[in-house]
Each structure stands twice: as C-alpha cells, then as structure tokens.
Amino acid sequence: MSDDAPDSLIPYDQIVQEALRAVVGSVLGEIEAGGGTLPGNHHFYITFKTGVPGVEIPDHLRERFPDEMTIVLQNKFWDLNVTETGFSVGLSFNQRSSHLVVPFSAITAFVDPAVDFGLQFQATEVEDYPTPTDAAGNDGSDDAERDPREAVTNNEDGSNVVTVDFGRKK
Secondary structure, three states, rough: OOOOOOOOOOOHHHHHHHHHHHHHHHHHHHHHHHOOOOOOOOOOOEEEEEEEEEEEEOHHHHHOOOEEEEEEEEEEEEEEOOOOEEEEEEEEOEEEEEEEEEEEEHHHHHHHEOEEEEOOOOOOOOOOOOOOOOOOOOOHHHHOOOOOOOOHHHHOOOOOOEOOOOOOOO
16 A cells, blocks of 8 residues: 555645635735724734736835745735735835735735734745745834744644645645
8 A cells, every 4th residue: 555645636625725815815915904904902914925927016125035935914014905915015014115916816814813813825926935035024013023923833732723734846
C-alpha cells in the first residue's frame, strides 16, 4: 500500500482557499456597511503579495515592500470599499496618505488579534516559503511593531487559527 495520496481531479485546495478568502471579504464588507468603524477592540492585520496582478499601491510603498506587505486596519483608515474581487482603502504611511487596492487573491494572512482569530493562505505566486517582511508600516496602530504573523503562528493551542496547506507535490 502506498503512502502517496491519489491525484484529485477536483481542486479542493483552490476551492477552500477561495472560500476562506470570501470570509475576509465578508468581514470587511460588514465593516464597510457599518460605516467603516471597527466594533470594540477589533483590528485587522492583512498581509498580501504586492506583485500579484491587480494590487495597486504607491511607488514608494512598492519600493519598500517589493514582495509582501502587511497593513493594519484599526483607527486611521478611510474610504474602505469592498467588491467581489477585493478591497480598496485609504491609509497613512509616514504621514503620507495612500490609496491601496488589494485583490483577495493577493492576501496571504488575515489576523484579528483582539479575538485571536487568524487565517493563512497559500501564496498565489509559485513560492514554497514567503520572504519575511517588515512589520506593518502604516500609521494606523500602536501594535504595528508586532509581527502580524505572530498571532497566527505562535498561538499555543492553535484555536481560532485556520491554516490551509494541502500537500503539494514537490
């Protein structure tokens, strides 16, 4: 008997990834519908690949984050607009206002540290291991110095964290 799993003709991993990214869209849509104000202590770390088609960020941010970037939605964000394929938002970086457009397909992590909830996604680009990035750089949070993946990867009991990584053939 072989330990190798048979190849599936159904792309389960892609279907699950899309469904979990839809959770991010739902959460952001609720915030948009509520007037753009986060309830209670909720705040979000959203990590995304900057090179994915459809990502629109200012050149000074693309230079600083050529591969991956983490933003914080907490106190200082505006013009949140959620669509079926992604979201756009205004944020401040080093006192400079910026408008970002992020397709859901570019997101690699979504964390709400207020309730120890996190989702991690496989990168849409062909990479086995994402390159570490600087901590979140926008002016929206005092927690920006924290590594946003810490809430996902260092959660001791693993509760409220969903990591989807179906075995990929090497």
